Every structure is written in C-alpha cells, then in structure tokens.
Amino acid sequence: MWPVFITFVLICGYNYINSDIESKIELQKAQGWNAYFQVALKGGEFLVAGFVVAVFIDILLYSLMYILNIPTYLGAKYTPFTFATYLNELRYATASFFSWIVVVSTVLISIGQASIVKNRTENYQYRIDATRKNAKKDSVNELLLESLEGNLLVMVTLKSRKVYIGMVDAAKFYNFHTHSDAMVSIIPFISGYRDKDSLSFVIENNYAIIYDQKGITLNSEPLSVYQFRHILPIDQIESFSLFDADTYMSFREKQ
Incomplete structure (x- = not known):
C-alpha cells in the first residue's frame, strides 16, 4: 500500500510542476534525489490540503448527523441517524472512507492548481x-x-x-x-x-x-x-x- 501511496503523491506533485514554468525549470536543474524531493514536496503540500478538506468534510457529516438527531436528544421516539459513523467504518481496497476522501480531495486540488498555473503560463510575458x-x-x-x-x-x-x-x-x-x-x-x-x-x-x-x-x-x-x-x-x-x-x-x- 505504501508504494502506491508514495507514487500517488509523486504524480500529484509532478502534475503541478509540469504545468508551472518556474517549477518546471527548477526541476530541470535538480539532480538525483533532489528532483524526487522537489516533486514529493509539492505532492506533500497537496496531500496536507487534501487531509484538511477531508477533516472538514468529516466534521460536516458528524455535525449534520447530530443536528438531525436533536429531536432524539429531546425525547422523540425514532431511530437516531448514524450515517457519519457508518461511512467512517466503510473500507474499500483496504482503505477507509476517510482515506478515500483524502485521496479524492488531494487529486482535485492538484488538478485545480495545475490548471490555474497552466492558464497563467500561456501568457507569453509571464513566461519571459x-x-x-x-x-x-x-x-x-x-x-x-x-x-x-x-x-x-x-x-x-x-x-x-x-x-x-x-x-x-x-x-x-x-x-x-x-x-x-x-x-x-x-x-x-x-x-x-x-x-x-x-x-x-x-x-x-x-x-x-x-x-x-x-x-x-x-x-x-x-x-x-x-x-x-x-x-x-x-x-x-x-x-x-x-x-x-x-x-x-x-x-x-x-x-
């Protein structure tokens, strides 16, 4: 699982660097492990951002679940909602629901940031x-x-x-x-x-x-x-x- 995880981080980092002229030229200058560290560092930034987004989504799910369960706290007779707990207990391909949210968020952030810098790079004066x-x-x-x-x-x-x-x-x-x-x-x-x-x-x-x-x-x-x-x-x-x-x-x- 770890090799797949590391490859995923490197792909996200390289996707951004390959779209940004400044980062691309820096990568061309890098030698040996420095090139991998540069790509991994940028991928790590997206991973941290993806983790923050996943935490925010998790908090929203639990907050929504508790809001919907307020009547039960006041004595209403119905089965409490447990969808947030259920989702966090789900696993697919050995990875938890939270891990998949981190992965999806990281990919989307990486693609979004790469698209922004790619559009900026198309400006000739910016390239110069x-x-x-x-x-x-x-x-x-x-x-x-x-x-x-x-x-x-x-x-x-x-x-x-x-x-x-x-x-x-x-x-x-x-x-x-x-x-x-x-x-x-x-x-x-x-x-x-x-x-x-x-x-x-x-x-x-x-x-x-x-x-x-x-x-x-x-x-x-x-x-x-x-x-x-x-x-x-x-x-x-x-x-x-x-x-x-x-x-x-x-x-x-x-x-």
Whole structure:
C-alpha cells in the first residue's frame, strides 16, 4: 500500500510542476534525489490540503448527523441517524472512507492548481518574466540574460580552444519548453581560436561581413541569421564572458 501511496503523491506533485514554468525549470536543474524531493514536496503540500478538506468534510457529516438527531436528544421516539459513523467504518481496497476522501480531495486540488498555473503560463510575458527570474539564480544564465537585456555580445571559448563571438538566441533562451541548462544557443558574428601558446584570440571567420554582403538580417528570407545559430553544450565550454568590440579593439591597439 505504501508504494502506491508514495507514487500517488509523486504524480500529484509532478502534475503541478509540469504545468508551472518556474517549477518546471527548477526541476530541470535538480539532480538525483533532489528532483524526487522537489516533486514529493509539492505532492506533500497537496496531500496536507487534501487531509484538511477531508477533516472538514468529516466534521460536516458528524455535525449534520447530530443536528438531525436533536429531536432524539429531546425525547422523540425514532431511530437516531448514524450515517457519519457508518461511512467512517466503510473500507474499500483496504482503505477507509476517510482515506478515500483524502485521496479524492488531494487529486482535485492538484488538478485545480495545475490548471490555474497552466492558464497563467500561456501568457507569453509571464513566461519571459519567469525565465528571467530563474536565470538570476544561475551564473551562466544570468550572464546570458545580461547579454540579452543589454544588447551585448558574448564570447564563448570551448575546451577545444574554438572561440565564438555572437549574440544569444533570445527565442531559445525564453522558450521554456526547450530550455535546458545543458545547451547554449548563440548566433555567431565572429569565430576563431585561442593560440596554443599565448592563448590570445585569433580571428578565422567574420560572419558579420557575410551577413552584410548577402543581406542576411534577423528577419530576412529565405535565410536569416537564426539559420546560422550554434548550439553549444555547456560541458564543452571553457569560459564565458560578455564582449564589447570597441573595448576589444582598444586592447588590441595597445599590444
């Protein structure tokens, strides 16, 4: 019975988390047992709420029974009502009537709360605000957010010493359905590599020149800059930083 009970709590918790963008992103970040505890905690909240509702219903049943039995307390001759006691003595599949009320109440509360947050999540601005709020809890996502909000480029150095300079793909960053801390999507403007001895940046390709020559923009068709985006695995990134072309050129001139 306990495995079924634990599974039930986890399902209720996951149903809510899967409908709420903030909780969903937090779950994506969780590892190992932390993910189970997060789901179980939310399911436990619904279970407590279901228990409170069940107690309230039980109190109502006993209160109604005692009200209907008031005439017997005053001497009336009829068989007293005992439906509240009878119901609490009922058992189905080894579980009592009260336990089933807890289960039903928990399920209904879980479904109701999940429906509320799902409707709220359908609002695009809410999704953006939730993603921004969550990004501030992670150093990489916080830097990506700073790049987006400040219209700044980022410089990404991979473990292979390959370097990309470009802008963060906002659509991928804000799309919580595909959001993943394991990947970063950028639109490259410049690419190159780190010199194996000095580790200084050596430019190989200037995408910006090609974009300009071919008339490729954010909204151009059939090709736009988004068709050139690079998906970079986080575990292959050596370093991340914001990049300003003017500042970079100033340093180059001093060398």
